[in-house]
Amino acid sequence: MKIDELSESEKLILAQQLWDSVANDQNAVELTAAQKTELNNRLSQFESDQNTGLDWNTVKSRILDS
Numbered sequence: 001m002k003i004d005e006l007s008e009s010e011k012l013i014l015a016q017q018l019w020d021s022v023a024n025d026q027n028a029v030e031l032t033a034a035q036k037t038e039l040n041n042r043l044s045q046f047e048s049d050q051n052t053g054l055d056w057n058t059v060k061s062r063i064l065d066s
Helices: 008-023 033-049 056-065
Strands: none
Touching: none
16 A cells, blocks of 8 residues: 555544554554653642643643733
8 A cells, every 4th residue: 555545534534543543552652761750740740739631621821912
């Protein structure tokens, strides 16, 4: 199969199938030690300050207003 020969619709379907196959096995992609450390640091920071961030409407408004 040559990707160049697929229609846009077929490419989208293929991309979705690839994504689904990866998403179904979340342990298939190993994190590096640095990635694990970063995630743990971010989780610790969140747990200490409880900053949940901004809701989508606020973020969208800020983007559209800039």
